[in-house]
Amino acid sequence: MNDPTSNIGSVLKRVRFERRLTLEEASKLTEVSKAMLGQIERGESNPTISILWKISTGLKISFSEILGSETNNFEAISIDSIKPVYESDGKMILYDVFPFNPISGFEYFYIKLLPGAKHISTPHQNSAEEYVVVTKGTVVITVEEQTFELTAPSALKFKANREHSYSNPYDIEAVFQNIVKY
Template sequence: MEEIQKKIGEKVKSLRKLRQLSLDQAAIRTGVSKAMLGQIERGESSPTVTTLWKIATGFQVSFSSLIQEEESNISIVRKDSVTPIRENDDKYRVYSIFPFDARKKFEVFLIELLPGCHHISEPHPEGVEEYITVMEGSLTIEFAGEEHEIRKGESLRFVPNQTHTYQNKGSEVVQCHMIIYYP
């Protein structure tokens, strides 16, 4: 069993127990099946980004709190030391660079989208804001029926309170930094 699967499973089980929920109740709250939640808790399944978002939203916690590691006073994070969450046939990769910090109310991710990637993201809780800066390539975000193209060196801020998509319509890898702020 991969270490990250085990850590995610322990966090999910801990959150469920803390809230005094059965697996049935947690499944209703998160929209993730009882069987899948059980597999995740036992470290038998590697949840997708979408599944982790459903769990985080259902338990009203940040995404990165599900994969958070212990914190020290100074942190240097190297991409190759972070295990990404992968989705869409490995075309969408999420690296949790700085997990959620309740004092600061934000988390920082490095996101990679390979050519042809089309990732659909569920709505986030009210008041949450996303800040995205494209470091390489060109990212297309569809939100509220409109497409927005963000190129290398450009940034976008929006309130992701409805379904939105991230797309790489180009021929090179898109790499962007994402900060998610929780009020």
């Protein structure tokens, strides 16, 4: 297994150079001393998790990127090749395009609502927000007592720790993208 800290220095140096930041400027942004940043870049210091969080937060890069676990690999996904999950008497067809990943902190679904579909979702206690983007038709979303009728193209963001539902009371299929952020 590769040591995830082995690339930290080169990632830090690359990001700093791409942004044309001096060590002093990077130090101000990250609240990590200039000397420590220099040692990390040269591979002379193995930073703590706390230092890594300061660097990733200050430079506005993901924690996985600072660890060098971001890759340049690309994966093209055909939605039709994903085995769907059928809910609500088969009228809600859910494709888990990007399953939950603890590094990214989200999962992404492509969802079709056939005419007459209604799905009630219990509150997600471990998630912070849901983002819904309607790309075809009209989706009616109810969050607690509030109802939103979203006709494509439109979007809604809400706290996912509340009871919510999705429905399609119309005669044409509706499609929406759903991101659940944890």
